Structures are given as C-alpha cells and as structure tokens.
Amino acid sequence: MNRRNNCLSFALMLAAGVTLCAPLQAQDNGRGKTTSILAVSWQPAFCETKPNKPECKTQTADRYDANHFALHGLWPMRKNYCGVDQADIDADKKGRWTDLSEVKLSATTREALDKLMPGTQSALERHEWIKHGTCTNLSQEDYFAEAISLLDTLNASKVNALFAAQVGKAVTQDQVQSAFDESFGAGAGRRVKMRCEQDGDRRIVTELTIGLGDGDPKTPLANRIQAAGGTKFDCDQGIVDPVGLQ
Template sequence: MPIPKTTLAIAGLLAIAAATAWTTLAPAAQRYVFAASWQPGFCETQPDKRECRNQGRKSFEATNFTLHGLWPQQTDYCGVPSSDINADKSGRWSSLPSVDLSPALRTRLDEVMPGTRSSLERHEWTKHGTCSGQDQETYYGNALWVLDELNQSAVRQLFASNIGKRVSQDQIRGAFDKAFGPGAGQRVRVSCERDGNRRLVTELTIGLVGTIKPGASLAELIAAASPTDGGCDGGIVDPIGFQ
C-alpha cells in the first residue's frame, strides 16, 4: 500500500528538524578564544585591582603568562539565572556562586590566575564556562593545560627574555610559528594599553578549534582556527611592579 504524500512530507520535515537539533546540540568542532594576560602590563594600567597590590618579583606572573579565560564562541551565560547575569555585568563578581574545585586545582588556579583575588574565576565560569558543556573541574583543568603549553613554548621565552623591552607583533607571531607550526601566529591577536608615553602588551588572544583536553595537540587546535587581525603592532613587556 503506497504511503500518502502528506505522511512522507511530515517525515521529511521531522528528519530535517532532528538533524538541525543534533547539529545544535553537538557541533562538529567547538570554537574557542583563549586569553592569556601579561600580568605586569595589565596591573600597570589597573593598579587598584586586588591582584595588583602586592606583586612579587619572584612570583609566577613575573615571568609567565597568566590565565584570563577560555571562551566558547557560540554564546554566553548558558542556563545562568538573570540575577547572576545582572550581578556579573555590573561587576559584582564576588556575589556570584563560588567555583567548586578540588584543593589541588584551586591551589594551582590561584597561582596562575591572579584575578581570583577579584573573583575573576566566578565571572569566567558564569559568562563562559557555563557554555562549555563541561563541569567546573574539567573546564578549568583544560584551561590550565592550554596555559601550561603556552608557558612552555618559545612564546613565553620571547617575553621572559625581553622584559623591559619592546616586542613587535611580528616577533610574537613568529614565536607562535616556531612553537606551534607555520601559520599559528596568524591565529593570535595582541592587545596593548597606554601607560603615559609607553605602550604595554597586556594580553594575547588565540583562536582554537576542536576538543581541548590534556594530551591534545595545541598546534592542531590553533591550526584549525581562522586567521585574525594582529591587533596592536607591539609594545613593551612590562616588568613586575609599578614603573
């Protein structure tokens, strides 16, 4: 017995709807931006931040990049109550729900993310981490893995060996090419801020596409991202402490 055309049409619409829902719920490749701060430069322009008041010359942030965030690119504030969204947008980060991490991960995060003194981790989880599809421990564990890979590379070596000196966008992008393969530097944007007559490098943002987890290839994650404009053409790698 032939199947009525209306039944076939409905079945076709249902199949399209199901495929669309699957694509929405399970994207083939997750897109991220990873933000790494050069903390001395950031603090030079934000001296009143809690994390900037007592910088130590032998501290982690004196010679390493620090964690700003890992940002899924599809959307923000996934399943977050409007009260928390309002608190986050108004800068009342300390009133946001605390981030529940294992003691070991909490200790590491406090070291490599100085902004935890200003509840940055609560803001980052509320706005970005809730859209990662991961729990808090996994999300921050993955972010720290990316940071570790960056700090073990020629990029950190470039900054650490040029403290107090100017580095150019070309030098930074060249260090990414050296560390993570040709073209990696084209996926990196440099952010700078003015401090009087000086221009300081304050942050690098890096495009990533794929599954971020310890043991993955950061070079492959970077290569899968789209090229971006380079941002500022260079600036001073500020030393720890106020100048």
C-alpha cells in the first residue's frame, strides 16, 4: 500500500482535527562514504603502553589530556605521502620524526595543537603532516586548524563527558554509541571504532577512530559523521585509564 493510500483525505483530516499522515522519516543505514578518519587517543592509556615517550613522562593528572581526548590525526582514506621525497618517507617510517621539516603554524594554532596533541613533544605533527596532511590539498595551517576544530567539538560533547565520568571504570559499546548518537545524531555511533589493548589483566581503551564524509573545514562534525559509512565497533568494553602507570 502506498503512502497516498495510507493518508486520509484532506477534508476528513480537517473534520477530525488531526493529521494522521505523518511525513516519512529516512532511516539511517550507515551507507554513506567515508572519505577521512578522525583518530583520537585516550592519552593515559597510550602512555600506559608507551611510558618513555616525552609526552608521557610529562603527563600529569591536571593536564588537559588527562580527561579529554588527544589528537592522533586526521587521515584521508587510502592516501599517504602525497608528493613527499623518498628520503622523508624513509625517515618517517623509521620513526625519525625530528629529522622531518618543521610544521609552520600560526602562534594560535601552534598553542592549540600543543594542548590537544601532546605528541608534538615527539614531533608527531611532522609525521602526521607528511603521511596524511600532504594528501588533503590543504595548507599546514588549514589542515591542523581543521583537526583542532573537529576535536574541540568532540571534547565538548557527551562522548567526552562519558569518558571523563568513567575514568578508572569501564565504558561499553552501547554507552559510547549512545553518546555519539545523542551528540551527533541518530546512527553516529555506527561510524565509530573503539580500540583497546590488554594491559595485564585489564583491557584499556586506547583510541577512537571516527568516520567522516565529505565536507570543507567549516562543515560541522555532526554533518561529517552523518555523511560517512558505517564500520565495525571492534572493542565492546574497556577501562578508561587514569593518569599514571597501573
């Protein structure tokens, strides 16, 4: 039976004083196209596995990344090292990130990046730029400004509020996906993957990767997530690690 046959005539609806024919609502199927990935770390868990990193040696319980997501990167899908010299590719793959050219940013963007990406203490931004940023057709300033804006939105959402409230306790797939749906619209949680690592007898959440669809740097995060395709959530439950080795 088609939609027209489901509706009462206009005259009958007026007589009844009600509208019985509601508009059809599109149902999310997660079948958008993922064109890039926003990767964010839970830094205390990262430092649990990499305690000798400079950013981990300096981490404190009152630093921003103790209870907010940290920027790992913004990755175009299936494109790496665009127009990069082989010598730089080799240095990057060997982890010699301080040998790479410095990323040139405005003072405002540099300050924000150092706060949101503690890995700048290990020159992570140089690695992220040559491997991923070079494939975005953006300048260094615009690339990192976009990543900062997306992460700021995530950290102001119910997703970060959930993780901050659960420090030292577990979060589940249902909780995380629900927080994404509440913050960024129905189905947003289906565009997220949660990664965990085993740490002794604990399984700790180390990272979220969030699928993004097409959009310019001013497109809201919710719209970018809704335009992406679905993905497998992966880790169904993990502990939100506090600062300090456990």
